[in-house]
Amino acid sequence: MSDSTAIAHGTADAAHHEHPPYQRHHFETIAQQNDATNFAMWLFLLTEIMFFGGLFTAYLIYRNWYYPAFVQGSHQLQIGWGTANTAVLITSSFTMAMGVWSAEMRKKGALVLCLVLTFVLGLAFLGIKSIEYSEKIEKHHVPGFHYSVQSFVNPSSDPEVYNEYHDKPLALDMARHTELYFFLYFAMTGMHALHMIIGIAILGFMIFRARAGAYTTGHVTFVENFGLYWHFVDIVWIFLFPLLYLISRHQ
Amino acid sequence: MTQHQETPEEHEHEHHIVSPKIYVVIGASLLVLTGTTVWASYQEWGVFNPIAALGIAVLKAVLVVLFFMHVKYSTKLTKLTVGAGFFTFLVLIGMTLADYFTRAWGRW
Amino acid sequence: MSDAVTIVNLPDQSTARIPKMNYLTKENGLLSWLLTGDHKRIAILYLISISFFFFVGGSLAGLIRLELLTPQSDLMATDTYNKVFSMHGIIMVFFFLVPSVPATIGNFFIPMMIGAKDLALPKINLLSWYLYVAAGILALYTMASGGVDTGWTFTTPLSTHYVNTHVLTTGMAVFIAGFSSIFTGLNFIVTIHKMRAPGMTWFRLPLFVWSHYAASILMVLGTPVLAIAIVLVALERTVGIGVFDPTKGGDPLLFQHLFWFYSHPAVYIMILPGMGVISEVISTFSRKRVFGYTAVAFSSVAIAVFGFFVWAHHMFIMGISNYAVLVFSLLTMLVAVPSAIKIFNWAFTLYKGSITFETPMLYAFGFMGLFTIGGMTGVFLGASGTDIHLTETYFIVAHFHFVMVGGMLMAFLSGIHFWWPKMTGRMYPEKISQLAAVVTFIGFNLTFFPQFVLGTLGMPRRYASYPPEFQILNVFSTAGATVLGVGYLLPVLYLTWSLKYGEIAGNNPWQATGLEWQVQSPPLTENFPEIPIMDHEAYDYEWLENQKEKEVASVG
Numbered sequence: 044m045s046d047s048t049a050i051a052h053g054t055a056d057a058a059h060h061e062h063p064p065y066q067r068h069h070f071e072t073i074a075q076q077n078d079a080t081n082f083a084m085w086l087f088l089l090t091e092i093m094f095f096g097g098l099f100t101a102y103l104i105y106r107n108w109y110y111p112a113f114v115q116g117s118h119q120l121q122i123g124w125g126t127a128n129t130a131v132l133i134t135s136s137f138t139m140a141m142g143v144w145s146a147e148m149r150k151k152g153a154l155v156l157c158l159v160l161t162f163v164l165g166l167a168f169l170g171i172k173s174i175e176y177s178e179k180i181e182k183h184h185v186p187g188f189h190y191s192v193q194s195f196v197n198p199s200s201d202p203e204v205y206n207e208y209h210d211k212p213l214a215l216d217m218a219r220h221t222e223l224y225f226f227l228y229f230a231m232t233g234m235h236a237l238h239m240i241i242g243i244a245i246l247g248f249m250i251f252r253a254r255a256g257a258y259t260t261g262h263v264t265f266v267e268n269f270g271l272y273w274h275f276v277d278i279v280w281i282f283l284f285p286l287l288y289l290i291s292r293h294q
Numbered sequence: 295m296t297q298h299q300e301t302p303e304e305h306e307h308e309h310h311i312v313s314p315k316i317y318v319v320i321g322a323s324l325l326v327l328t329g330t331t332v333w334a335s336y337q338e339w340g341v342f343n344p345i346a347a348l349g350i351a352v353l354k355a356v357l358v359v360l361f362f363m364h365v366k367y368s369t370k371l372t373k374l375t376v377g378a379g380f381f382t383f384l385v386l387i388g389m390t391l392a393d394y395f396t397r398a399w400g401r402w
Numbered sequence: 403m404s405d406a407v408t409i410v411n412l413p414d415q416s417t418a419r420i421p422k423m424n425y426l427t428k429e430n431g432l433l434s435w436l437l438t439g440d441h442k443r444i445a446i447l448y449l450i451s452i453s454f455f456f457f458v459g460g461s462l463a464g465l466i467r468l469e470l471l472t473p474q475s476d477l478m479a480t481d482t483y484n485k486v487f488s489m490h491g492i493i494m495v496f497f498f499l500v501p502s503v504p505a506t507i508g509n510f511f512i513p514m515m516i517g518a519k520d521l522a523l524p525k526i527n528l529l530s531w532y533l534y535v536a537a538g539i540l541a542l543y544t545m546a547s548g549g550v551d552t553g554w555t556f557t558t559p560l561s562t563h564y565v566n567t568h569v570l571t572t573g574m575a576v577f578i579a580g581f582s583s584i585f586t587g588l589n590f591i592v593t594i595h596k597m598r599a600p601g602m603t604w605f606r607l608p609l610f611v612w613s614h615y616a617a618s619i620l621m622v623l624g625t626p627v628l629a630i631a632i633v634l635v636a637l638e639r640t641v642g643i644g645v646f647d648p649t650k651g652g653d654p655l656l657f658q659h660l661f662w663f664y665s666h667p668a669v670y671i672m673i674l675p676g677m678g679v680i681s682e683v684i685s686t687f688s689r690k691r692v693f694g695y696t697a698v699a700f701s702s703v704a705i706a707v708f709g710f711f712v713w714a715h716h717m718f719i720m721g722i723s724n725y726a727v728l729v730f731s732l733l734t735m736l737v738a739v740p741s742a743i744k745i746f747n748w749a750f751t752l753y754k755g756s757i758t759f760e761t762p763m764l765y766a767f768g769f770m771g772l773f774t775i776g777g778m779t780g781v782f783l784g785a786s787g788t789d790i791h792l793t794e795t796y797f798i799v800a801h802f803h804f805v806m807v808g809g810m811l812m813a814f815l816s817g818i819h820f821w822w823p824k825m826t827g828r829m830y831p832e833k834i835s836q837l838a839a840v841v842t843f844i845g846f847n848l849t850f851f852p853q854f855v856l857g858t859l860g861m862p863r864r865y866a867s868y869p870p871e872f873q874i875l876n877v878f879s880t881a882g883a884t885v886l887g888v889g890y891l892l893p894v895l896y897l898t899w900s901l902k903y904g905e906i907a908g909n910n911p912w913q914a915t916g917l918e919w920q921v922q923s924p925p926l927t928e929n930f931p932e933i934p935i936m937d938h939e940a941y942d943y944e945w946l947e948n949q950k951e952k953e954v955a956s957v958g
Contacts, residue, residue: 147311
């Protein structure tokens with residue numbers, strides 16, 4: 044069989060016969076495999092940036108057009124829950140980073156603990172989210188489902204919020220635009236929560252595998268790459284929090 | 295692309311392991327910044343309120359990207375990839391908003 | 403001038419055999435194909451699926467042209483006509499043009515061109531194909547249940563508030579197909595960065611790889627914005643959130659911004675891989691390295707980058723601000739430059755080359771002429787002054803068919819013919835394929851050139867009926883479409899025939915450079931017995947001469 048190109052005999056043979064069991068055959072070295080999968084995860088995160096980008100574009104346009112509606116809409120969100128959720132997610136990013144470190148240092152117990160903590164914090168985030176969502180549902184602030192502008196044309200009818208912010212009543216057309224604010228609230232936090240749910244599910248799988256020692260024998264890329272995903276979801280929230288909750292708390 | 299045979303230990307030394315101390319410092323900074331941005335939203339800074347809020351958010355995101363996601367210790371390619379993503383994101387937002395902001399300009 | 407009529411160099415047919423061990427014979431059985439990780443098998447799976455969808459889309463085109471034979475809407479109701487052209491566009495754009503070259507020729511040959519054994523993520527590659535098939539089945543089901551009539555552009559508020567056709571299911575199909583595309587692009591970028599063989603530097607890569615790299619960047623960064631646009635349309639239709647509803651304060655133009663932010667780069671996703679094919683074919687059939695390699699490589703990336711800055715030229719008349727019109731029009735002028743650079747470079751490659759006229763080269767010549775016309779008319783449309791008069795007329799229809807059918811489809815056929823011997827081990831029949839190429843060229847011009855005139859005369863697009871004075875040009879167009887149909891049917895027939903009766907091709911029937919031509923046809927599953935070391939530049943015909951002197955030719 045003729046071969047017109049020079050052949051790398053020595054290194055190729057060695058690579059073939061000495062690679063770890065988790066190295067796929069189309070890669071020449073495990074370093075190449077790790078490099079490639081890490082890069083692939085970053086590219087996937089790029090697609091996520093652009094996906095959320097569309098929602099951020101919509102947000103920026105409508106906030107600019109309907110600022111008073113957005114201010115009053117955001118007063119309907121409880122800053123306590125929002126801040127708590129931000130703290131929860133930041134802490135979960137910390138525990139996830141520690142998890143990656145534990146895997147790299149081959150400390151199985153620490154890894155499992157960190158993954159479990161991340162998992163629990165993720166669930167806590169979702170729990171707080173569902174409390175917030177149910178408040179919105181009760182007050183008829185869900186777009187498309189008997190949406191009510193009562194709290195905005197007549198703010199004193201909503202004493203909880205009124206006592207803190209003393210908002211002026213909005214004209215009817217501006218009050219209607221609060222529906223756009225809440226659409227963005229639900230779309231952006233909902234999309235974010237969907238990504239959290241997927242992340243938590245994968246965490247569950249990872250805890251199971253970590254206890255079996257899968258990630259503490261030198262093969263840490265799965266944990267590392269999942270960590271990237273988890274941190275990205277955290278970054279999305281880092282922007283959602285001020286944009287949705289902190290529009291103007293001083294008015 | 296060079297190929298080289300590496301033992302697992304060699305590979306790890308080349309691949310920088312970030313120490314837990316850094317994670318603690320960054321995590322604490324993020325929590326402090328969260329408190330700061332909440333405090334800032336109660337201040338009356340006019341047009342600088344949203345600027346401050348976004349600025350703090352960007353700072354937090356940068357900390358997460360550089361340290362939790364290890365980009366500070368990553369290859370140039372990774373840094374370039376992150377940059378490309380944010381650049382395209384900014385193009386989408388910036389050029390779309392440019393249309394909206396100029397719609398009300400004069401009659402032309 | 404050389405005496406050679408052809409550069410084809412086949413082994414002695416009396417002793418030649420297809421190599422017993424190759425990627426087609428490695429494993430047998432349906433599951434070995436449906437669960438394969440082999441990029442070459444996945445490429446063949448894609449080839450079969452996209453060909454199927456091409457003919458579905460083509461039949462719809464036939465229906466359109468049949469209706470437009472007469473000025474009245476007499477073949478079908480206007481509502482039905484709306485559905486036919488919408489489905490034609492959706493199927494052709496998302497299920498044929500976007501995956502055509504990347505998913506078939508790209509999947510098959512990028513690993514081989516860079517000296518790798520497979521793509522970086524074989525499982526993701528297979529997932530990509532399954533997503534494509536799922537999306538395709540959903541699209542077919544939607545078509546059977548009545549389709550959509552919004553045009554492939556789903557313009558709001560028509561698609562969100564005024565039609566009761568299957569916008570949701572079609573949107574879902576496009577969403578899923580989008581992810582198929584994203585995963586293909588992601589795979590290519592990782593592979594090209596991380597899996598090049600030793601010595602294969604960036605500037606030794608075939609230009610085909612550069613084109614796919616640029617197209618992949620567009621796939622990864624652009625397609626997600628289409629995804630979110632579709633999600634928002636779905637939410638608007640189901641829940642009535644008001645994001646595109648003026649009565650609730652929304653802006654229908656927001657959808658268009660998000661849609662075209664993807665769909666303009668999408669046209670570059672479609673054309674760049676075709677340009678990659680043309681670089682390879684023109685070089686091989688002129689026996690000359692591509693003129694200005696660096697310029698062609700960088701222009702591919704430039705097209706990708708600038709392609710993100712021009713999308714609102716599809717929205718000049720829709721209500722964007724005059725300042726936006728000005729800026730986007732200026733930027734559109736810029737984006738034409740890299741494409742023109744490529745045409746110049748190919749022309750200079752031909753100059754003083756030893757040109758022969760095998761079928762891939764005929765298609766490539768067709769590409770150069772027709773893409774130039776299509777591209778130049780694009781510049782006319784990019785100038786906002788002329789666009790105001792020409793937009794939404796048949797001028798636009800002619801423009802994009804010139805670049806997509808006269809350009810991209812010809813490039814696809816060029817590539818299929820060029821790499822057919824490598825993929826199958828057999829040559830296609832040269833005479834009938836040259837005939838098909840010429841028939842296609844004639845049919846194409848007859849079909850679409852009249853449409854430029856129709857557009858300038860004022861015939862609107864997407865109309866089932868038109869003023870009677872436009873009929874003669876429409877009749878020419880439909881006649882051309884019939885010829886074109888024959889031209890596209892012929893390859894299906896003779897390529898299938900060649901699988902059994904074609905001549906044995908051997909390793910390198912075209913005496914081409916490139917790593918894929920240095921191994922057997924069809925290739926081994928692992929592509930190379932040992933990873934090659936690249937020690938020469940791309941398109942190095944002297945190196946090829948040296949190799950031929952050294953090697954003993956053997957087949958089988």
